[in-house]
Amino acid sequence: MHPLCHAAERSALLQFKESFIINNSTCRFVRHYLPPVASWTLENSSCCSWDGVDCDKKSGHVIGLELINSCLYGSINSSSSLFQLVHLQLLDLSYNNFNFSQIPSSIGNLSKLQYLRLFDSFFAGQIPSEISQLSKLSSLDLSCNSYPSSCSVLGLVSFDPSSKRLLELKRPHFESLVQNLTNLEELSLSLVNIPYPVPSLLANMSSLSFLILTSCGLLGELPTNIFQLPNAEFLHLVQNPGLIGNLPDFNRTSHLNYLNVMGTGMSGEIPASIGNLGSLEQLSLSFNNFSGLVPPSIGSNGFAGPIPCDLMNLTRLTTLNLESNKFQGPIPSSISRLKNLMNLDLSFNNLSGTMELDSLHVLKNLTTLGLSFNKLSLLDKINSSASFPNLTMLSLASCNLSEFPQYLQNLDRLMYVDLSYNNIRGLVPQWFLETSKETLLILDLSHNFLTGFDQSPLVLPWVWKRFYNWSGYWTHSEH
Structure with a gap:
């Protein structure tokens, strides 16, 4: 039962809709798509039931407006x-x-705004100082307003360095924008022109967990306390060559699971205490001025040759991670003996050969499977009833796939799926849109040869619509 709609707010929403051109030609991505505002009509007078509109259940006031990719x-x-x-x-x-x-x-x-997201929507000019008055904000995302549009998922990678930054942060400058936003948990300003230092007060924002400042033209020394924020989980500061500083000592209480300072001007030694980051999942320190030895606490190596068959005798193993080495040759068929495996990641090696995923389906406990960026050719002949029932993360980028793996249709726990850089052609099948609808968080289908959807969805069906990357090699201007 939807709450009653306030007439003044219904009128405001309809006026807002009428102020824009809305048709298939104005859609940013999927064509033949019915945008949310299509349900906004006088005939349907209950604005609280309109797509993209959320109302307070008691007062009936409009409290949420989600118009992502609404043409x-x-x-x-x-x-x-x-x-x-x-x-x-x-x-x-x-x-x-x-x-x-x-x-x-x-x-x-x-x-009353708590979440303001204006990602990749061709806004331009100076960011208004009035945003600094929104003291209740916990999430602010003004990323990737560039021309031409150049960001991929999260604005993290694959942006075009020649793209013009449309937004700038000069008056107010960075510090004055955030000084009142003490409740911020997420801040993303990728491709905003900010030719100033990162304000030290950011290092005092104890609630900040998610910080993305990709290619902002930042200058000066980065406050080291940024890395020691008590709730920091995701720090992405790449492509800011004027940003200097050193990595601090890390303690074991840190929650960091993603740290990327690639392409900055950071220097000094990499501290051995980086090994204290027990939650760290991704680390990139490339294209910097770091010196000295790579600390053994990182566990860096460059193993080469075939994957040792002796590993397959370790039948109690639950995690086997050999990613980012130089292993070559086929994946040993005896890997099927590791029936206790929960996490298997062989990505970013030189493994080769043709492989049927049938050889892995006996690994019933797998929750993570990564085979991306090798020289493998995967064959999808797996019996769907025998596929990986507990799988939550699947990474099969650059595996010479020519179609969507059929076994995906019976998986209902997937949170991350990467099928990018393959040879998948034609339409996204309808069954694929039913895959893990309640759980999927991240989906990457970029750099394939897709032409659209078998049945165009009114909206993407996944409940947690956050980071989907459809870009790269769609034909007929479908992306």
Whole structure:
């Protein structure tokens, strides 16, 4: 049962819709797609039931507006009826085209906002100081407003360095923007032009867990306390060559699971205490000025030759991670003896040969499987009833796949799927859109030869719609 809709807010939403061109030609990605605002009509007077609109169950006020990839095209200014929705707590306008508009200063009217996401929507100009008045914000994402649009998932990789940054942070500067945002948990400003130092006050934001500052033109010394924030989990500061500093000593209480400072001007020795980061899953320190020895606590190596068959005698193993080495030759068929394996990652080696995934289906306990970026050719002949029932993470990038693996359709726990850099052609099948609908968080289908969907979805079906990468090698302008 939806709450009653306030007439003034219904009118404001309809005025907002009417201020844009909305049709298939204005969609950023999927064509033949019915955008959420299609349900916004006078005939359907209950605005709380409209797609993309969330209302408070007691008061009936509109508190959430999620219009991701809603085919909105046109300019927006401070007189927009959007800013009459003063009860909004969440506003997400990502993946639209606001035609190089400035972010309106009236954004400051939305004083209850906790989530503001304007990712990759062709906003331009100076970020308004009024955002600094939104003291309840816990998530702020202004990333990837560039021309041409150049970001992939999360704005982390594969952006075009020649792209023009559309947004800038000069007046107000970085520090004045965030000084009142003491509740921030997520801050993402990739490709915003910020030719200033990272403010030291960021290192005092104890709630900050997620920081992305890709290619911002940052200058000066990075406060080392940034790396020691008590709740920091995800730090991505790549492609800022003017950013200097050293890595600090890390303690065992750190929650960091992702650290990337590639392409910055950081220097000094890599501290041995980096081995204290027990939660770390990804680490990139490349293209910097670090000196000295790589500490053995990282566990760096460059093993080469075939995968030793003696490993297959360790039948109690639960994790086998040989990624990012120089192993070559086929994957030993005797790997099927490791029936207790939960995590298997052989990615980023020189493994070769043709492999049927049938040879791995006996590993019933697998939750993680990574075979990406080898020289393998995978054959999908697996009996779907015998596939990996507990799999949550699957990485098969660059495995010479020519179609969507059929066994995926019976998996209902997947959180991460990477099928990028393959030779998958044609339409995304309808059955694939039913895969792990309640759990999938990250999906990468980029760099294939896809042409669309077997049946165009009204909206992407996965409950946790956060980071999906459809870019790269779609034909007929479908991406």
